Amino acid sequence: MTNAAVDDAMLAMREIFPETPLQLNEHLSRRFGADIWLKREDLSPVRSYKIRGAFNFLRKAIATAGSGRVFVCASAGNHAQGFAFVCRHFEVHGVVFMPVTTPQQKIDKTRMFGGEFITIRLVGDIFDQCYAAARTYVEETGGMLVPPFDHADIIEGQATVAAEIAAQLPEGVTPDLVIMPVGGGGLSSGMTGYLGPRLGDDAFLMVEPQGAPSLKQSLIAGHAVTLAKVDNFVDGAAVARIGELNFAALSRFPESQVMAVPENAICVTITEMLNIEGVVLEPAGALSLTALASLDPAAVRGKTVVAVVSGGNFDFERLPDVKERAMRFAGLKKYFILRLAQRPGALRDFLNLLGDEDDIARFEYLKKSARNFGSILIGIETARPENFAALLQRFETAGLGYEDITDNEILANLII
Incomplete structure (x- = not known):
C-alpha cells in the first residue's frame, strides 16, 4: 500500500x-x-467505515476481471451492509452469507442497501459456520470472496x-x-x-x-x-x-x-x-x-x-x-443476595437501612436457605457511587447477611 x-482510492470513493x-x-x-x-x-x-474497503476491493476486482463474477461475503453486520451498498452501485450480483441468528434489523438493512443485486443466505448459528458456507460456495461457483479485513485492497480502502x-x-x-x-x-x-x-x-x-x-x-x-x-x-x-x-x-x-x-x-x-x-x-x-x-x-x-x-x-x-451495564460500571447500581430473617417486620427493618438517594430496582424472593431465613435478590440504584459505601456500613452494623454479586459474571448471567 x-x-x-x-x-487515488479516496478520490474514486467520491463517486458514491x-x-x-x-x-x-x-x-x-x-x-x-x-x-x-x-x-x-x-x-x-451505511453508518460505518466498512463501505470503504468493500468499494476499493470491488473497484479493483471489476477493473481487472470485469463485472461478470459473483461476489460473496460473510458477515452479520457492517461489512455486509457496506458490501451490499457497493454491489448495487456497481450493479454486480453479490451473495451475503449471514448466521441464522442475525437480528432481522440487520438483514433488512442489508437487503435495503443491496436491493435486487443482493441475495441473502442464512446459514449456521455462529459466524464460523456462516463463513465456512461462504467459502464452500465460492469454491463451487467460482465466485470471489470479499473478506472483511484481511486483504491488501480492503486495507487500502480503510x-x-x-x-x-x-x-x-x-x-x-x-x-x-x-x-x-x-x-x-x-x-x-x-x-x-x-x-x-x-x-x-x-x-x-x-x-x-x-x-x-x-x-x-x-x-x-x-x-x-x-x-x-x-x-x-x-x-x-x-x-x-x-x-x-x-x-x-x-x-x-x-x-x-x-x-x-x-x-x-x-x-x-x-x-x-x-x-x-x-x-x-x-x-x-x-x-x-x-x-x-x-x-x-x-x-x-x-x-x-x-x-x-x-x-x-x-x-x-x-x-x-x-x-x-453502564450503571453497574459507574457504581450507580449493585445487586445483592440478602439473607433475611423470616419474621414480621424484617423487610421494614431492611428498608429503613436505605438512604434518601437509594432506590430498589429489583426485588425477588429466592428459595429458602434455612428454616428461619430466606434469600432475596435485590437490585439497588443510587444517585452517587459513594452512597454504597455508607449503605454497606449500615448493613454491617445491622448484622445483615449479604453478598454483593454485581461483578460475579456467572451469577449475574444466571439470575440478573
Missing part, C-alpha cells in the same frame, strides 16, 4: 459518498482540556479514513494522538500505514474490547493467535484472530499501544454520547472515546487528539442492557 494509491466529517467536539474538548476531533464514520451512507483526516485538519494542526478501534485490523493497519511516516508510530493508540483482545495478545505472543473465548457484546470488533496481513502491518507496535477497555465502560460512553451529544454509537464505534476517558488526564491535556468514531449501527432494543 502506498499513500498515492490510498489517495462525500467525505465523512472531522468535527472538533466542544463537549469532549472542555472535559479533557484538549482539542478533541472526531472522525465521524457513523455518518457514512486507509482512506486517514487520508481524509490529513486533508481535513486545519493548516498547521498536527495530531499528537490518533485513537482508533481494532477488530480484525483493517482500519488500524491502513491508518497507521498512511499516517505513520508523518506522525511517527508513537502517535497511535489502538483500542480493543476487553473480551476480544486479539491484537494485544498477538503482540505479546509475537505472532497472530486465536483467542479461545470471545465476548461478542462489541460485535463490530469481537474478532478471535487478527488478520494475517493486518498483524504483519501492526507487529511493529508494542503491546502498550493497544488498550483493552471493559465492555461495561463502553456502555457508559454510549449512554453519555447519546444523552449529551445526541450521537448514536454502536459498541465498536464507542471504543476510541472509551479509551480517551481511560487515559491519564495529564497525557491528554493540551494535546490535539483525533478519535475515530467507526460506526453507529446501534439496535435500540439493546438500550436497556447498555444502560444496565
Whole structure:
C-alpha cells in the first residue's frame, strides 16, 4: 500500500459518498482540556467505515476481471451492509452469507442497501459456520470472496479514513494522538500505514474490547493467535484472530499501544454520547472515546487528539442492557443476595437501612436457605457511587447477611 494509491482510492470513493466529517467536539474538548476531533464514520451512507474497503476491493476486482463474477461475503453486520451498498452501485450480483441468528434489523438493512443485486443466505448459528458456507460456495461457483479485513485492497480502502483526516485538519494542526478501534485490523493497519511516516508510530493508540483482545495478545505472543473465548457484546470488533496481513502491518507496535477497555465502560460512553451529544454509537464505534476517558488526564491535556468514531449501527432494543451495564460500571447500581430473617417486620427493618438517594430496582424472593431465613435478590440504584459505601456500613452494623454479586459474571448471567 502506498499513500498515492490510498489517495487515488479516496478520490474514486467520491463517486458514491462525500467525505465523512472531522468535527472538533466542544463537549469532549472542555472535559479533557484538549482539542478533541472526531472522525465521524457513523455518518457514512451505511453508518460505518466498512463501505470503504468493500468499494476499493470491488473497484479493483471489476477493473481487472470485469463485472461478470459473483461476489460473496460473510458477515452479520457492517461489512455486509457496506458490501451490499457497493454491489448495487456497481450493479454486480453479490451473495451475503449471514448466521441464522442475525437480528432481522440487520438483514433488512442489508437487503435495503443491496436491493435486487443482493441475495441473502442464512446459514449456521455462529459466524464460523456462516463463513465456512461462504467459502464452500465460492469454491463451487467460482465466485470471489470479499473478506472483511484481511486483504491488501480492503486495507487500502480503510486507509482512506486517514487520508481524509490529513486533508481535513486545519493548516498547521498536527495530531499528537490518533485513537482508533481494532477488530480484525483493517482500519488500524491502513491508518497507521498512511499516517505513520508523518506522525511517527508513537502517535497511535489502538483500542480493543476487553473480551476480544486479539491484537494485544498477538503482540505479546509475537505472532497472530486465536483467542479461545470471545465476548461478542462489541460485535463490530469481537474478532478471535487478527488478520494475517493486518498483524504483519501492526507487529511493529508494542503491546502498550493497544488498550483493552471493559465492555461495561463502553456502555457508559454510549449512554453519555447519546444523552449529551445526541450521537448514536454502536459498541465498536464507542471504543476510541472509551479509551480517551481511560487515559491519564495529564497525557491528554493540551494535546490535539483525533478519535475515530467507526460506526453507529446501534439496535435500540439493546438500550436497556447498555444502560444496565453502564450503571453497574459507574457504581450507580449493585445487586445483592440478602439473607433475611423470616419474621414480621424484617423487610421494614431492611428498608429503613436505605438512604434518601437509594432506590430498589429489583426485588425477588429466592428459595429458602434455612428454616428461619430466606434469600432475596435485590437490585439497588443510587444517585452517587459513594452512597454504597455508607449503605454497606449500615448493613454491617445491622448484622445483615449479604453478598454483593454485581461483578460475579456467572451469577449475574444466571439470575440478573
